[in-house]
Amino acid sequence: xxxxxxxxxxxxxxxxxxxxxxxxDLQDLTRAWVAERSAPELLHWPPGGLFERINNNIKxxxxxxxxxxxxxxxKTNFSLIVIQTELERFKYLVRSYLRARIAKIDRHTLxxxxxxxxxxRLSEMELAYATRHQALLHNHYLSSFLSSFPPALxxxxxxxxxxxxxxxxxxxxxxxxxxxxxSLVRGRGVDDDVxxxxxxxxxxxxxxxxxxxxxxxxxxxxx
Amino acid sequence: xxxxxxxxxxxxxVAFVAEMELVTIVPRQRFESIHxxxxxxxxxxxxxxxxxxxxxxxxxxxxxxxxxxxxPWLYPAxxxxxxxxETKEDPAAFSPPPPTPxxxxxxxxxxxxxxxxxxxxxxxxxxxxxTADAPAGYLPYHWLEVAEALxxxxxxxxxxxxxxxxxxxxxxxxxxxxxxxSSAATLEGLGGGLTLLxxxxxxxxxxxxxxxxxxxxxxxxxxxxxxxxxxxxEEMRGEGGDDEGSDDDMGL
Numbered sequence: 001x002x003x004x005x006x007x008x009x010x011x012x013x014x015x016x017x018x019x020x021x022x023x024x025d026l027q028d029l030t031r032a033w034v035a036e037r038s039a040p041e042l043l044h045w046p047p048g049g050l051f052e053r054i055n056n057n058i059k060x061x062x063x064x065x066x067x068x069x070x071x072x073x074x075k076t077n078f079s080l081i082v083i084q085t086e087l088e089r090f091k092y093l094v095r096s097y098l099r100a101r102i103a104k105i106d107r108h109t110l111x112x113x114x115x116x117x118x119x120x121r122l123s124e125m126e127l128a129y130a131t132r133h134q135a136l137l138h139n140h141y142l143s144s145f146l147s148s149f150p151p152a153l154x155x156x157x158x159x160x161x162x163x164x165x166x167x168x169x170x171x172x173x174x175x176x177x178x179x180x181x182x183s184l185v186r187g188r189g190v191d192d193d194v195x196x197x198x199x200x201x202x203x204x205x206x207x208x209x210x211x212x213x214x215x216x217x218x219x220x221x222x223x
Numbered sequence: 224x225x226x227x228x229x230x231x232x233x234x235x236x237v238a239f240v241a242e243m244e245l246v247t248i249v250p251r252q253r254f255e256s257i258h259x260x261x262x263x264x265x266x267x268x269x270x271x272x273x274x275x276x277x278x279x280x281x282x283x284x285x286x287x288x289x290x291x292x293x294x295p296w297l298y299p300a301x302x303x304x305x306x307x308x309e310t311k312e313d314p315a316a317f318s319p320p321p322p323t324p325x326x327x328x329x330x331x332x333x334x335x336x337x338x339x340x341x342x343x344x345x346x347x348x349x350x351x352x353x354t355a356d357a358p359a360g361y362l363p364y365h366w367l368e369v370a371e372a373l374x375x376x377x378x379x380x381x382x383x384x385x386x387x388x389x390x391x392x393x394x395x396x397x398x399x400x401x402x403x404x405s406s407a408a409t410l411e412g413l414g415g416g417l418t419l420l421x422x423x424x425x426x427x428x429x430x431x432x433x434x435x436x437x438x439x440x441x442x443x444x445x446x447x448x449x450x451x452x453x454x455x456x457e458e459m460r461g462e463g464g465d466d467e468g469s470d471d472d473m474g475l
Contacts, residue, residue: 018468019345021459022262027349030240038231057260078286079257082279086259089278096226103225174439175229176420176428187416190446191453194417201320203428205418205439218344223428 005208016134025054029090031221033097038222040173040208042104045123054094061087101126109134110166171209177220178203185220186210231432237425241368242278243348247292247355254288274354277369291377294318295359296321296353297370299383302391304360309398317422318401321352321361347425367396367426399424408437 032046052087081167109130112118146154179202186195187210214220250267257264283289304414309317352363370392378385
């Protein structure tokens with residue numbers, strides 16, 4: 001039997017209510033968007049079907065709006081305005097999130113396609129887009145100038161001579177993070193490395209490479 | 224198609240996020256609950272208060288369907304407290320952020336525990352910090368944006384003339400902007416890898432993000448070889464074991 005302690009507590013104590021799924025999704029979407037807008041590299045596609053769920057909800061809401069515009073009852077008119085306003089806000093978040101990701105994929109396409117671990121960060125659609133885009137680009141380069149180069153100089157992902165042609169994002173860029181719980185933070189600096197405990201809610205300037213694990217396990221978020 | 228903006232939220236985007244903050248309203252009309260994408264809105268029954276996201280509250284306010292309750296931290300007395308703290312008590316730091324929301328347990332009064340929503344990893348703007356029961360004397364993360372929105376669209380719901388609050392806010396903005404600028408001095412000698420900005424607001428971050436992060440990155444790039452040397456030395460010391468460590472101390 002698999003009984004969650006939270007479920008039992010919730011039965012006993014109604015004040016310990018859980019956050020409704022919709023609100024949690026909005027929090028997760030907002031957090032993913034802010035993180036994607038701030039992080040120097042592409043982050044993982046959100047797990048747990050978050051995006052699919054939100055997209056379905058948006059689709060359903062659009063259908064509802066279409067139904068409601070059918071009956072021209074002045075009373076539902078204002079609810080309709082509210083629903084549409086919210087719908088636009090959601091669509092803006094989704095669109096901005098996807099565009100921020102595409103911008104990163106475009107900038108470092110070869111980098112994100114280079115290893116399986118990096119490929120796993122992309123969604124299926126993004127992977128298809130990146131592969132196709134890169135293929136088109138390569139063909140275009142080939143037909144316009146690469147083909148006149150000697151064969152040894154034609155590749156775009158040469159890593160010979162310890163200098164790689166693949167441009168990578170700067171993972172040591174500084175970011176702002178906020179701690180979601182009291183935690184031990186390690187930060188590397190020029191003169192000194194620091195490791196100290198900070199409180200929940202504290203905002204820190206830190207290198208992304210040092211913040212990465214904290215953000216990944218959910219102890220901190222990018223702001 | 225790709226987003227042409229630099230990393231980090233712009234001011235407009237910060238204002239967008241701040242519009243998701245919950246505020247307390249007093250409805251003037253009955254209004255049934257609507258099923259929104261972000262969850263159901265509470266059914267509005269005047270004169271019972273309800274908590275709604277700021278964007279919806281402003282929409283209702285513009286249509287004269289509701290009044291917004293001024294959050295306690297936006298009262299002049301509270302702002303004056305914060306200004307006093309920022310200028311006199313601790314002129315170097317930002318005033319601390321509001322304490323994590325907690326609520327006394329029904330069966331054990333006196334023992335406050337964290338609000339469940341907070342435990343579940345929620346953060347601004349989804350933790351209520353601009354509602355009628357937010358604590359006074361603290362500035363929430365989105366203080367400037369929420370205050371501006373409320374003053375601009377719900378000035379008549381404020382306890383005193385909007386002008387008075389606005390001048391206090393302006394003082395606060397200036398005091399804190401000076402701190403943000405002087406934090407650049409500590410950034411310059413960013414020996415350590417961490418800089419703490421406890422209590423800073425979202426809009427303040429957005430305004431100085433470009434400058435601050437650029438300085439940190441610049442210092443890192445200039446000091447890259449220095450840092451690499453230091454790491455090499457430390458690594459060698461680490462290999463040498465503990466005996467070596469005491470020799471080094473004597474050498475100093």
